[in-house]
Amino acid sequence: MIPETLHVHGPGRCGMALARMLRARGTRVLSLSGGSGRQGHPAAAELRVPFTSALPPLPRGTWMLIAVPDDALSRVASELAEGALPEAGWVLHPSAMHGRKVLAPLAARGLITAAFHPLRAFPSGVATFDLAGALVAVDADPGREQSVRALAEALGGVPVCVPDEARTAWHLGATLAGNGPLALLHLAVRVWQRAGVEPELAWRALAALATPVVECAGSAGARGLTGPVARGDKHTVAEHLLHMSREHPEALALLRELDRELLRAAEALPDGASRRREVKRLLEGEGA
Numbered sequence: 468m469i470p471e472t473l474h475v476h477g478p479g480r481c482g483m484a485l486a487r488m489l490r491a492r493g494t495r496v497l498s499l500s501g502g503s504g505r506q507g508h509p510a511a512a513e514l515r516v517p518f519t520s521a522l523p524p525l526p527r528g529t530w531m532l533i534a535v536p537d538d539a540l541s542r543v544a545s546e547l548a549e550g551a552l553p554e555a556g557w558v559l560h561p562s563a564m565h566g567r568k569v570l571a572p573l574a575a576r577g578l579i580t581a582a583f584h585p586l587r588a589f590p591s592g593v594a595t596f597d598l599a600g601a602l603v604a605v606d607a608d609p610g611r612e613q614s615v616r617a618l619a620e621a622l623g624g625v626p627v628c629v630p631d632e633a634r635t636a637w638h639l640g641a642t643l644a645g646n647g648p649l650a651l652l653h654l655a656v657r658v659w660q661r662a663g664v665e666p667e668l669a670w671r672a673l674a675a676l677a678t679p680v681v682e683c684a685g686s687a688g689a690r691g692l693t694g695p696v697a698r699g700d701k702h703t704v705a706e707h708l709l710h711m712s713r714e715h716p717e718a719l720a721l722l723r724e725l726d727r728e729l730l731r732a733a734e735a736l737p738d739g740a741s742r743r744r745e746v747k748r749l750l751e752g753e754g755a
Contacts, residue, residue: 468617470494470530470557476522476547477501478510480589481561482534486514488622491596494530498523501535501543525553531578537564548572559583559615563638566606566631574608581607581615585624586641598624604637606630648677651725654718661714689732696729699742701749708749726750 469492475482478499490496499511499518511518525531531553535543540562558573559581570580584604603619605612605626612628619626629637656669664672683691695703704726711719727750733743 468614469621470618472497472526472529473532474523474525474529474553475499475501475532475534476543477532477534478507478518479534480591482532483510483513484589485532485534485561485585488596488598490514492621497525497529522547522550522552524551525556527554527556529553529556531556531558533558533560533570535560537562540565541569544570545572548576552576552578557581561585563604563641564634566629566634567608568631579608579611581605581611582629583615583618584629584637585619585622588645598622600625602627604629604634648681652677654715654721658711658715689735692729692732692736694729696726696743696746697733697736697739699739699744699746701742701745704746705749723750 469489472495473486473489474497475486476499478486478501486496496514496516498516499507499514500520500522501507502520504518504520507518507520517523522531531547533540533543533547540560552573554577557579558570560570561584562569562582563584566582567574567580570578570582574580582605585598585601586603587598587601598619601624603622603624603626605615605619605628607615616626652670652673655673656666659669659673660666680691680693695707708719708722711722726746730743730747730750733739
């Protein structure tokens, strides 16, 4: 289900990416609003539509996309509910942290509400025109779920129902996967600097090392796990912990917890369990 008309309130990266996708599939983007205009005016110029700081008058049946930061969404929904709204319109947001209930003030004004979070990064300067198999967390008013699922599928996504009470878990998992690898790469680069490797070279090399591992996990899960923890190389793990305690003591607890999580993941492996028990005892403090 592709909306005929769309207004975007909060034309940042995500809002603009979704607007481009919908416009490419026939939606008429009417206007943009929200914020000071620093992002809005260039975005409006790209789409050749007007920009206003406040919500403009919108025709009947218009879909509104509220693409603002998670922490601002409740306030913005309440503010918009005080103004003029399109009759028989839809309103949805792409926030990971919230289901449809955050839009209750707008539902009370008669709008159809939905949450629509695509599990996809929208980096600056990248024009993404479909969701290409990405999961989309949807939550809609009763009886409207199929329309929102159809929208996700029309953009190439795979809809999954994630209601309000499950949103924190959904967002945390996405944050761990989306931001956690960069944090670990940053730590790995700092560790390599002790080996004399320049940061620029380290970033390229370590990112190239990580990429196929992550891609393999998409099909094999933890079965493709390698490294000293998976193999049960107790002495190597001990040397890693010792080096971290000397050179990066602030990250020692993190390394221990990562190794413990790797042990949990390694339970999917067919062999090496007895050697990994030695690593587990080391991490628990026995013989450390």
